[in-house]
């Protein structure tokens with residue numbers, strides 16, 4: 001069980017870094033790929049914003065060197081804008097795969113009828129998928145949830161609709177919109193979807209260890225696993241998943257010093273793209289994630305929100321590297 005195909009595109013492995021707005025920037029995606037993620041997906045990109053193609057939108061569409069194939073995600077709810085935005089997103093990024101976000105639960109997104117709100121409008125969702133599939137010549141994938149809430153869990157019909165509309169693969173996050181990110185992800189729903197469609201199914205929700213990655217593959221029969229929060233500050237999880245799937249022992253995490261070097265490298269990569277100031281502001285949460293579980297970091301963590309420069313970062317990392325962990 002090595003890789004699998006989405007349309008004609010080969011994915012060389014089974015463990016994919018989830019798209020996460022404000023988190024999975026080009027720098028972090030590069031690190032994830034180097035640590036063994038089979039694929040990475042851009043942060044979600046507004047097709048409204050793509051009409052204007054501001055600097056920020058272009059930045060979101062910039063792929064890391066290791067992202068082969070590249071995979072970008074768009075959101076919106078106007079079929080014509082989505083088709084046009086999909087073309088623009090591929091032109092700018094050069095990606096080989098395009099994902100449509102039909103799962104985002106954020107109030108500001110669903111208010112506009114986008115993201116998971118589309119699960120309440122399956123006809124419109126279908127129109128969007130058809131329009132995008134027709135507009136582009138790369139495989140189109142769709143990421144969605146179980147449904148809007150406990151009383152409207154339409155994931156099975158939605159999955160079948162997406163397949164019939166031309167989706168080349170689907171990702172199911174086993175939660176309803178109402179659950180946001182709380183409660184337990186329903187892996188059984190993913191298993192049902194896997195049995196109901198013949199396109200690849202990517203299972204998502206609550207995987208934060210190599211063992212859980214095996215468990216979700218086993219429980220769902222899915223073709224691949226998408227990992228979100230579990231990989232934050234822990235891109236080595238992908239290598240651990242790969243090893244366990246290959247029947248090898250799970251490699252231990254690298255020593256703390258090495259992990260901190262990786263964190264620093266990620267911030268250097270981010271600074272190359274966005275400049276030191278923005279990179280440092282956005283890096284604060286990543287540093288906290290890299291330090292998670294390391295004992296004796298309370299004082300250091302209090303200083304994270306003050307980090308503004310590499311000079312300050314290096315002083316902090318030097319102190320952190322002295323800890324056990």
Ligand SMILES: Cc1cc2nc3c(=O)[nH]c(=O)nc-3n(C[C@H](O)[C@H](O)[C@H](O)COP(=O)(O)O)c2cc1C
Pocket residue numbers: 018019020021022023042043044073101103104143173181204205206207226227228229230
């Ligand atoms: C901060 C944050 C940002 C996210 N941004 C996106 C996004 O841009 N597109 C998307 O499809 N899902 C997004 N998600 C959802 C994740 O991709 C994933 O489906 C979810 O976190 C469940 O997986 P996990 O349990 O492995 O974290 C986001 C989640 C979080 C916590």
